[in-house]
Amino acid sequence: MPVATLREAIEEHVHDGDMVALEGFTHLIPFAAGHEIIRQRRRHLHLVRMTPDLLYDQMIGAGCADHLTFSWGGNPGVGSAHRVREAIEKSWPQPLQVHEHSHAGMAAAYVAGASRLPFGLLRGYFGTDLATVNPDIRSVACPYTGEQIATVPPLNPDVTILHAQKADLEGNVLMSGIVGAQKEAALAAKRLVVTVEEIVERLDAPMNSVVLPAWVVSAVACVPGGAWPSYARGYYARDNAFCIAWDEISRDRERFAAWIERYVYGTRNHREFVQALRADGVSL
């Protein structure tokens, strides 16, 4: 049974220099796992994520990464991801090499990765400069029509990390609601770490729901609230107020560093992280 603490799971499965995808499209973003990676001071990661929002803002600002593969990087509905911006614009805290796609291109890359195909296909990137700045975006001629179709190389992370609603005692994982490209990212990876809201005796998954069988999961950790400030459908809502507040926190290097110091380095796990925020008057 692959059930572990989050600390053990990150220690065992995330190594310096790994290609790491923390996925979750607005919903079920594995924030607690990202914080644990910061806490364990992983370095030189190649971070992969369609939407490097607050989570990668924190991890990149904390110096975990020197590569980023992505398709949209901002604070959704609020504005910039200031730490990501400063890494790209001013190489602070260190240079960040970006590998940029469109959402459709990156989705095709995850699908190719999950399918263990050497490339993914899409009708995309038409007339854009993305193919100019990303040499990974190429094309093939259709063997039937001769039409040129865009290609992307597969994404096969060393480890994918997800947050989900439930796991059972065997380690089978259930996700429900907006599931983004999480299943593809999970099945594309060499290792898969999942944090969940709760571990239950029986999953009782509805027919045709999104389930990852235990035998493809490297480790499951029970981390209630582990998606905050994103949300877990059926458990808690998105903390829009914090997402707005993050704009201020992240705008300034020192304020950001103090936040990471106080809440991430200054706590030993997600429970303490939440307690520290509450102690400072954050309502959650």
Added chain:
Amino acid sequence: MPVATLREAIEEHVHDGDMVALEGFTHLIPFAAGHEIIRQRRRHLHLVRMTPDLLYDQMIGAGCADHLTFSWGGNPGVGSAHRVREAIEKSWPQPLQVHEHSHAGMAAAYVAGASRLPFGLLRGYFGTDLATVNPDIRSVACPYTGEQIATVPPLNPDVTILHAQKADLEGNVLMSGIVGAQKEAALAAKRLVVTVEEIVERLDAPMNSVVLPAWVVSAVACVPGGAWPSYARGYYARDNAFCIAWDEISRDRERFAAWIERYVYGTRNHREFVQALRADGVSL
């Protein structure tokens, strides 16, 4: 609202010479719709189906088709599809041109069709003679590794026909259980006809279940029992006894012709079809 009778739906959406996919992988096979196509004496169809089992045995034996695209054609767990065999081996009741794939190849062709890509990709057909007899199976060189990857042309039927558990009053359709490649076949087609066990006021579909929105459905017909002798999860089980009995019925041209005459041509709709079988002592 696209709700119609099955007769109207077939009259309007299935024409002589069409490429028609009746899908359903063992489960939810649209038998009643196939019988209505026989009843309306459609001719020169190009039938498409991964597993042309009893349903296409009936339609091909009744002379509806002169092309068949498929990947496995038998009576599952029982033996041969005798009418399909006789069409191929002896051109009876007419010649049948076959376009043969593997399951994986045909699945990739439906995916390409649903995605409106000019080809589908798979690592497949390795070392087989299928590529020799089907000129549609080709390959492309990977633009990253140079590896040759098998390709299939997309399947884009003129009309796809499915059976599902439920539709709501707007025409949204819910399928549950084994769903095969039905969604891909549905979204690959120009028109989509669905028969359902029941029409309900509200679908109450579980989160992340397989739903086809009303605006992609050309017509919905309420045909309870419309998947018999296959099954509809939650409504009735597979009629294994009839599938075994079909081996005898279909082995002989005249016995087959009499069966079609009595139960399909001799009835006006699915209800009468079931009544006729019951009148003759078939327990269902």
Added chain:
Amino acid sequence: MMTVTAARMLWDRAVCFVGIGLPSAAANLARLLKAPDIVLIYESGTIGTRPNVLPLSIGDGELADTATCVVPLPEIFAYWLQAGRVDLGFLGAAQVDRFGNLNSTVIGPYDRPQTRLPGAGGAPEIALHAKQVYVIIKQSPRTFVPSLDFVSSAGFLGGNGERARRGAPGRGPQAIITDYGLMRPDPTTDEFVLVARYEHVTVAAAVAACGWPLRTGAAVEVIAPPTLEELEALRELHARTRAAHAVRVKLPI
């Protein structure tokens, strides 16, 4: 006003691929006012959503709970957008040129950016595959530029039919809705021209707020001011949204 203008340009049963912010507000306003069967698709995988409040992010729970179905993201892009099922895509950007090409990637050179923007996201393929695109963007000489720093998504490329000649499936941008008025592409040159203005805006002001020499259509119409009904519906929508977003989150820990 941009929201109301965009909402008026929608029609019932249209399949709209919607982003966050003004597009989402406009699409939902249209749904509430006159297009009850408009189909809203958000790239997060929610099809046929009918949110009661506006989402802050593209993947808020409200979108999933009110959807006809929720599908994986690769499916949205392959089976729905790329398959040509979307009638109308809404796009915003940091820069637009006279042919409706958009930049949402970077100001300055890509390798040494002056301002790094969030990036293209779903836009390149929305711009390519949606049957038509509406662009919603505030007008200023800094946003309406003679030449983009980076092409994130294609409008009419170099104009004069280049987009169609190169075989793009969608017809491209058919409207730019600004805070000065409405621009439409010239059917021959593909260049965007001013065809309507708000009551309080002069043509001269609209021309001055554009970084390329903005031409005007044969007649520049005046866009009717928002009706009471429109204003009220929009106000209520925003009020519901504010109230919903003000609810404090309670973690189960």
Added chain:
Amino acid sequence: MMTVTAARMLWDRAVCFVGIGLPSAAANLARLLKAPDIVLIYESGTIGTRPNVLPLSIGDGELADTATCVVPLPEIFAYWLQAGRVDLGFLGAAQVDRFGNLNSTVIGPYDRPQTRLPGAGGAPEIALHAKQVYVIIKQSPRTFVPSLDFVSSAGFLGGNGERARRGAPGRGPQAIITDYGLMRPDPTTDEFVLVARYEHVTVAAAVAACGWPLRTGAAVEVIAPPTLEELEALRELHARTRAAHAVRVKLPI
């Protein structure tokens, strides 16, 4: 006996891609007897099924109702089989040659068939991607042929390492289980040789029932007869299956 032999060759936690008939019986017998955590995948999209009775078809309801999850068929082939997640594939066929290549397509020429068989189905990619394959097939000179009428799925192709040289991801057929005994491939030539026989079968009989000059391994072992426990489990499984399949279907009409 073939079923029991195949069941003994399975191991706990193995991920098995299972077809209908003997493979399904063998895999479920193994699960009931000694491999409770064996993972059974049927190509209909059911992953981790634990059927209480044997399915007649590859997509019986029992398979869905007892599965860890049920996924679309294209996903099974792309994300699970092609991705290399299957440890063991089971295949049957109408003909097999000495290198484990299989024919399930046609007897006679493809264009003028003497007997048209159901076709390849999932076999070509199971044969390619499963880490190893067991073939279950009754032995006779008509099925164990010197040369196939049609190659539906690849074993070792022409042998002598051709399969590996051509870069197939899976290791290919590692056993042929027949009603005479068990064949394994020679590690150098890839040719299948008899390595074990049932108690009541002579080596001479096995050689006579093979259409190519069947060689024998260094020693031909004797396969232990079914134990009482094995026989009983198999009998009960078949009895439950018969009872379940005898239930009359009742249509709601």
